Amino acid sequence: MIDGNYEDVKDRLVKDSRIVKYVRKFPDDDSYRRLVDAMCVQKNYKQAFVYAHTLKGLAQTLGFTELALCSSAVTEELRNDRYALAEAKLPDLTRAYNATISAIAFFLKQSSEH
Template sequence: MNIKGCYEAFGGDYDDVLARLSKEERVEKYIIRFLDDQSFVQLKAALAEGNTELAFRAAHTLKGVAQNLSLTPIYEMDFELTETLRNYNSVDMDLAKAQFEKTQEAYNKVIEAIKAYKES
């Protein structure tokens, strides 16, 4: 699998990320680094603890990383979650948890594709 095939596997926008980063080598470098990004782990932990302020910060960070790397499925799902958490003093936790589940599904799909690319 090549890097473009990886993006196709998870529904990302390869042409967009290539235009942003200019070189395929940079795309490869940063997509592999995404495997070590802790924002999703922090988001999951913060929601489990009910810490909506920390959850908002983690969701916002994840959204930015996903947008910059054109990880479209994560960005689209996490955008909604970030907006739900934005006013972290009055969050509908049932809605946030439902949105998190969608974000987690997208995240897992992207991670699986990146790992398959890395191992190929």
């Protein structure tokens, strides 16, 4: 997993096949895109909180530790109505998200070659 503990993820999802199934689906989830749109375009911070919280939960479940930490930081700032701080933390979340997506793409490419 990406900066995560595989055994913790396996405890939650039980089977390797289930882990792979959800890792494959993660890039299709639109929580990150919707978070950025809600926060940066619409300035709808209540809705942004929902998307940040969803992203945090997915990242925690799948063992994407850095993404979970960054999305948690944004979630907490939004929860406490500290919108400027949430926006200031968005670049870190974006880097973690992009790194996660890149790692998943690498994993999928490697697994398709075997």
